[in-house]
Amino acid sequence: MAKILGIDLGTTNSAVAIVEGGEPKILENAEGNRTTPSVVSLSKSGERLVGLLAKRQSVTNPQNTISSVKRLIGRKFSDPEVQKDKKILPFELRESSDGGVEIKMGGKWHKPEEISAMVLTKLKKDAEARAGEAISEAVITVPAYFDDSQRQATKNAGEIAGLTVRRIINEPTAAALAYGLDKQKNEVIVVYDFGGGTFDISVLEVGDNTVEAKATGGDTHLGGDDFDQLVITHLVSEYKKQEGVDISKDPLALQRLKEAAERAKHELSSSIETEVNLPYVTSDSSGPKHFLIKLSRAKLEELTAGLVKKSIDLVREVVTARAPKGAGLGLQEIDEIILVGGQTRMPAIQNAVKELFGKEPHLGINPDEVVAVGAAIQAGILQGDVKDVLLLDVTPLSLGIETLGGVFTKLIERNTTIPTSKSQIFSTASDNQTSVEVHVLQGEREMAADNKTLGRFILDGIPPSPRGMPQIEVSFDIDANGILNVKAADKATQKSQSVRIEASTSLSKEEVERLKREAAEHAREDKEKRGLAELRNQGETLVYAAEKALREAGDKIPNETVQDIEGKVKDLKEALTAGDTEVIKSKLNLLSGALQKIGEILYKGTKHEPGQAEPPKEESN
Amino acid sequence: MAGKNSPQDQGSEALEKLTKERDDYLAGWQRAKADLSNYKKDELKRLEEIARFANAEIILDLIRVLDSFELGLSAMERMGEVEKGIYLIRGQLEDTLKKYGLERIEVKEGAPFDPGLQEAVASVDGEEAQDGHIAGEVERGYLLHGRVLRAPKVKVYKKRT
Numbered sequence: 200m201a202k203i204l205g206i207d208l209g210t211t212n213s214a215v216a217i218v219e220g221g222e223p224k225i226l227e228n229a230e231g232n233r234t235t236p237s238v239v240s241l242s243k244s245g246e247r248l249v250g251l252l253a254k255r256q257s258v259t260n261p262q263n264t265i266s267s268v269k270r271l272i273g274r275k276f277s278d279p280e281v282q283k284d285k286k287i288l289p290f291e292l293r294e295s296s297d298g299g300v301e302i303k304m305g306g307k308w309h310k311p312e313e314i315s316a317m318v319l320t321k322l323k324k325d326a327e328a329r330a331g332e333a334i335s336e337a338v339i340t341v342p343a344y345f346d347d348s349q350r351q352a353t354k355n356a357g358e359i360a361g362l363t364v365r366r367i368i369n370e371p372t373a374a375a376l377a378y379g380l381d382k383q384k385n386e387v388i389v390v391y392d393f394g395g396g397t398f399d400i401s402v403l404e405v406g407d408n409t410v411e412a413k414a415t416g417g418d419t420h421l422g423g424d425d426f427d428q429l430v431i432t433h434l435v436s437e438y439k440k441q442e443g444v445d446i447s448k449d450p451l452a453l454q455r456l457k458e459a460a461e462r463a464k465h466e467l468s469s470s471i472e473t474e475v476n477l478p479y480v481t482s483d484s485s486g487p488k489h490f491l492i493k494l495s496r497a498k499l500e501e502l503t504a505g506l507v508k509k510s511i512d513l514v515r516e517v518v519t520a521r522a523p524k525g526a527g528l529g530l531q532e533i534d535e536i537i538l539v540g541g542q543t544r545m546p547a548i549q550n551a552v553k554e555l556f557g558k559e560p561h562l563g564i565n566p567d568e569v570v571a572v573g574a575a576i577q578a579g580i581l582q583g584d585v586k587d588v589l590l591l592d593v594t595p596l597s598l599g600i601e602t603l604g605g606v607f608t609k610l611i612e613r614n615t616t617i618p619t620s621k622s623q624i625f626s627t628a629s630d631n632q633t634s635v636e637v638h639v640l641q642g643e644r645e646m647a648a649d650n651k652t653l654g655r656f657i658l659d660g661i662p663p664s665p666r667g668m669p670q671i672e673v674s675f676d677i678d679a680n681g682i683l684n685v686k687a688a689d690k691a692t693q694k695s696q697s698v699r700i701e702a703s704t705s706l707s708k709e710e711v712e713r714l715k716r717e718a719a720e721h722a723r724e725d726k727e728k729r730g731l732a733e734l735r736n737q738g739e740t741l742v743y744a745a746e747k748a749l750r751e752a753g754d755k756i757p758n759e760t761v762q763d764i765e766g767k768v769k770d771l772k773e774a775l776t777a778g779d780t781e782v783i784k785s786k787l788n789l790l791s792g793a794l795q796k797i798g799e800i801l802y803k804g805t806k807h808e809p810g811q812a813e814p815p816k817e818e819s820n
Numbered sequence: 821m822a823g824k825n826s827p828q829d830q831g832s833e834a835l836e837k838l839t840k841e842r843d844d845y846l847a848g849w850q851r852a853k854a855d856l857s858n859y860k861k862d863e864l865k866r867l868e869e870i871a872r873f874a875n876a877e878i879i880l881d882l883i884r885v886l887d888s889f890e891l892g893l894s895a896m897e898r899m900g901e902v903e904k905g906i907y908l909i910r911g912q913l914e915d916t917l918k919k920y921g922l923e924r925i926e927v928k929e930g931a932p933f934d935p936g937l938q939e940a941v942a943s944v945d946g947e948e949a950q951d952g953h954i955a956g957e958v959e960r961g962y963l964l965h966g967r968v969l970r971a972p973k974v975k976v977y978k979k980r981t
Contacts, residue, residue: 220855231967243952248935256935259943259952259976451958454941454973479891487895 203365203582204326204337205574206319207373208353210269211395211422213237213318214571215326217334218579223377223572228325234567235325239317240264241305249321261289263304265314267396270419271300272311272356273349280419312352316359323360337362338578340570343369343401343412365581371401372410373573374537378561381410386534387526391514391552391560393542396422398510400517402526402533414526416517421509423542429502430460430494434475437492444481444488452481456490467496468544500547511551536560541567593617595711598675598683601638601647603628604732610675613643613715617681622674624690626667634659635671637687639698643718645725646732651714658687658696666743731780738775738787742768745790748797756800764793872965875920883922883962883970886913890960925961927972929954937961939971946977953977 205216205223212234216225228235230251240253241263248256257264270284276294285292291303301308319337327334341353350367357364368376371390375381380388383405392399399417403410434456435447446452459475466473477490500507521527536552538560543549552560564572593616599609602625610621627635636657642650661669670690677683681701688695718725745768753761771786889910896902925937931954933940944955954974961972 220859242935252935255939255971256933256976257940259933259940259978450942454958478888479895482895486899487891 201336201582202330202332202334203578204323204334204362205373205571205576205578206322206337206339206357207370207568207571207574208269208315208318208339208341208356209234209237209394209570210267210397211237212567213322214568215322216568216571216575217326217330218575218582219330221579223575223579225568225571226326226329228321229328235318235322236266237269237315237318238264238266239268239304239314245305247317249317262291265290265302265304268302268311268314268318271302272315273345273352274300274311276300283420310352312356313359315353315356319356319360319362323362335361335363336365336578336581338366338368338574338581339364340368340370340373340574342397342399342415343371343403344399344415344417345369366577368574368577369401369410369412370399370539370570371403371412371537373570373577374539375403375405375410375535375573376576377564377569377573378535378537380535380537380561381405381408383534387413387528387532388535388537389514389518389533389556390537390539391510391543392417392539393510393548394422394540395424395542396420398422398513400514402518402528413528414517414520414522414524416513416525418509418513421506423540425506426464426503426542426545427457427461429506430464430499431457433498433502434460434490434492434494438490441492442488444483446481446490449481452477452490455480463494464499465544467494467499468546471496496546503545503547507545507547507551510548511555514552514555530556533558537569538562539566539569594619594677594681596641596714597643598639598641598653598677600625600673600685601640603736605647606729606732606736607640607642607645607647607650610673611677617677618679620674620676622672625671625673627661627664627669627671629666631663632666632669633661633663635661635687637673637685637696637698639683639685639700642714644721645729649721649725653683653700654685654698656685656687656696656698658689658694660692660694661689662691667740727780731778731783734780734783734787735775735778738771738783741787741790741794742771742775745794748794752797752801756797760793760796760800764790764797767793872921873967876964876969879917879920879922879964880969882913882917883960886910886917887959889913921965922969923963923966925963925968925972927954927957927961927974929956933974933976937968937971938974940976941973942975943978944975945980948979950977951979 202217202219205218207214213236214225214234216223218224225233227233228250232251235250236254238250238253238257240248240256240260242248242256243260253264254266257266267284267288271281271292274281275298276292277298281292281300293301293303293308295301295308295310300311302311302314303309304314319339323334323337337357339353339357341350345353354364354367370392371388372381374390374392375388380386384407386405388403388405390399390401390403392401397417397419398421400415401412402414404413431453435445435453438444438446446456455477456475459477463473463475472493472495475490475492475494479487480490481488515530517525518528518530518533519525533556536556536558538549538552543562543566549560549562593614594611595613597609597613598611599607602608608623610623611619625635634657636655638647638655639653640647640650641653644650658671661671671687672690673685673687675683675685683700684697685700686695686697745764749756749761749764767786767790771783771790774782774786893902893906893910896906927938930950933952933954938954938961941958946953946955953976955977956975957972958975959973962969
């Protein structure tokens with residue numbers, strides 16, 4: 200079936216995604232990038248350029264390079280927003296005969312929807328090349344505050360580009376879809392969208408399969424670019440203080456500094472301090488000059504605190520002010536917060552939002568792509584893909600068995616799509632063991648005792664043999680209905696035993712969440728416990744191996760070595776009883792070193808006279 | 821003739837329903853198998869691509885070091901003779917990057933500006949015949965495995981008005 204494209208048609212950048220194999224997937228453009236600048240240009244040779252190529256030549260051709268057309272689409276020429284933008288935009292605008300806006304490009308006048316259509320045409324063409332099939336339908340997102348005329352104009356742009364626009368959806372709704380929040384009942388969601396050039400806030404109410412925008416607000420001229428500008432201004436003034444040179448007068452140096460400032464801003468989202476290092480940035484009569492200024496996250500936050508506060512004040516107003524200005528809600532009435540737009544990667548913004556609402560915001564999905572992902576999910580619902588996928592369930596928690604030392608060994612990991620089956624070979628823990636107990640468990644904790652028992656059974660009739668020798672295959676199989684069958688079979692005798700567990704997937708959402716949370720809380724101590732259990736197993740195996748070696752080859756080994764090994768076996772046994780990880784490790788290494796002696800001696804094939812043997816090597820840890 | 825709800829009719833209705841169900845399930849199963857097989861192929865391609873471009877970020881950072889090196893070298897040249905070893909170090913760095921698929925994008929002064937391969941960062945006044953042609957390279961550009969990793973930054977002539 201033909202795919203429906205999900206399109207985030209942004210003011211500065213656009214992105215597209217489709218649903219494939221039930222999962223939304225961002226499609227890269229022809230240049231190999233996941234976002235495409237929403238820029239169109241007519242080059243001097245009369246060639247139409249769209250995206251990165253249009254942006255690359257904008258400096259030489261500013262009058263014929265059209266960007267931010269989203270600010271104009273579907274608006275009247277007399278609209279105050281248009282009048283405001285007219286002053287900033289480098290290209291010419293005029294009023295059309297119907298009172299709308301027209302843009303001059305290459306000597307011709309175009310409606311904003313025609314320009315948007317050029318962006319959409321490229322997005323469509325590149326998506327077709329990636330998806331390997333023709334695409335004729337799309338879901339396009341628009342800001343929640345777009346009125347009917349802006350929506351209609353966006354739809355027209357799609358049609359001009361040869362796309363049947365199946366639906367125009369709000370950007371915040373798309374973000375909520377991407378996080379699966381549309382399925383919640385009676386929730387209020389705030390979407391905080393801080394893009395490159397615009398800042399949008401939306402308050403959404405989710406009802407029975409409907410998402411309604413209750414209030415919207417923001418600032419159409421506030422964005423990540425303002426943050427960059429503040430960083431650049433700061434660096435320029437610091438440099439002036441330091442070197443007495445105004446670097447902003449040197450266009451090429453400024454170009455390098457701009458890029459470095461943007462990089463520094465990005466780096467400070469993950470590190471505490473960065474260095475803006477531009478050797479030979481400029482020169483004067485005294486010779487070459489270098490640029491080296493440290494920038495800390497704290498300094499960046501101080502510089503941009505005004506912008507962050509402005510955005511938070513706007514959020515408070517949109518949430519709490521009475522209609523029509525706001526949603527008239529208390530901050531504590533907001534159930535979920537979603538962060539959208541690249542600027543929300545800044546920890547100071549995440550913290551400010553968290554502090555305002557007293558809740559963790561959603562930020563798992565790439566904030567530059569979340570709207571396109573949501574558009575693709577809506578497209579998937581329309582084309583029927585997502586519905587099909589809902590039939591495939593996943594295991595909410597991991598499934599496995601208890602193994603030596605009380606360790607929980609997972610066979611099927613959490614979130615595995617069912618139906619599925621997995622198997623693994625296990626063995627016995629002691630010599631001449633003729634039966635094994637299979638203890639089936641569910642959970643995320645490292646030790647068996649902390650997880651939930653689903654069932655137990657015993658497989659007996661294993662022929663007596665040394666430990667580790669029998670091969671017992673344990674297989675887990677979950678069918679499409681979530682029914683788990685666990686079977687254990689002895690490979691030698693083909694004897695098998697099994698258990699059927701009906702309730703392996705029927706856990707409530709809350710229960711699953713609680714168990715996952717507990718596992719995360721105990722992760723560290725659990726890991727230590729498991730580490731100790733595994734070390735014990737290793738120790739016991741080594742003791743067993745040492746005793747066996749002495750039994751079988753004791754007469755070929757010098758007495759000194761025998762005594763040495765016996766002493767170390769005793770030490771290790773004591774350490775195992777006491778249960779101190781470090782002591783066990785050191786005794787284990789000592790014994791393992793001593794045991795290597797036996798190998799060496801047997802390999803040489805000669806019985807050494809007492810006194811000839813080298814002293815056993817001792818390792819300190 | 822059997823009545824409308826005769827057992828035969830009911831039987832054939834049930835058969836029809838089951839046949840349809842069978843066809844649906846078969847189609848769904850075939851589709852799922854095909855999806856998986858296609859997914860595996862796509863994933864393989866994607867992994868190859870990831871492997872080829874896994875170094876892109878590091879290489880991009882190293883190119884910036886190379887830029888500074890070039891600037892330093894020309895500053896030293898202006899001040900006097902430069903020790904030969906310095907050129908050898910530059911050669912070493914360039915060869916290393918080349919080994920990992922990096923290739924310089926050559927920019928010819930006077931050639932027509934091509935936004936597919938270059939990025940314009942400034943305009944300079946020129947004659948009418950020079951309009952839209954490259955006036956000079958400001959920063960070098962590179963291809964990584966044939967894809968533009970960083971477009972060279974150039975100045976472009978603009979006819980005097």
